[in-house]
Amino acid sequence: VFLGVGQGDAVDDMDWLIGRITKLRIWEDENGRMNQSLLDIDGQALVVSQFTLYGNLKKGNRPSFNRAALPDEAIPLYEEFVARLAGAIGKSVPTGRFGSHMDISAENDGPVTLVLDTRQKDF
Template identity: 55%
Template sequence: MRAVLQRVKKSVVKVEGKSVGSIGKGLLVFLGIERIDTNSDLEWLVDKLPRVRCFEDDAGRMNRNLEETGGEVMVISQFTLFGSLRKGTRPSFNRAADPEQAIPLYEEFVERLSTTLGKPVATGIFGAEMEISAVNDGPVTLVIDTKNRDF
């Protein structure tokens, strides 16, 4: 699994012009699921994400996490995180999981993250054309990859 985290002041996701999810201050998470991902990847990421210290403390240092700030989370499925440009300029998505595999993992990720945080996690609609707006805070953008944990 690969997640791109953006610290935001607010974010909204729309499908067909209608808002289907929104958050205030927190993290906008773009989640890509790879063909070789398993429940262990999901568990590792659900454990890691709430503890990422990317929010500023009183001294202006990034020392606070979602749990400490009460921040909200929005998770958007994004298979393009596993796009490859290795053989040219048109991306190949061979590494991205098919919907049959990705949807259950995505839904389980959202459910477990919500349980861990003790509040609902906003989402888009898997596979839909989405319009995502975000007011970045910082900006702060981080990438987490369950197969490359040193990333």
């Protein structure tokens, strides 16, 4: 999970995200169909902070990240999200280091990449 924390995000946003992350049927069943959730497969999650998800590309050639929450607001929400996700799946949740430069390798199966936005819950 690449988690971006935006200005004004709150605990109810985390709860919605965790519900979606744990219950989305995006894992294959025995017939190869996306029909199982993270809970169904007894899966685990990795959470990495990603403020660049809030990159605004509307003006100029350099992204603006002014919609991302500042660290004082984002870090507690990030840590609470990780704790609540761990509780929801009943396992520890490994994380990256908030605000650090990291080399991350990701292998997309399919590829499948989905975006969950708490400001567009009906999408």
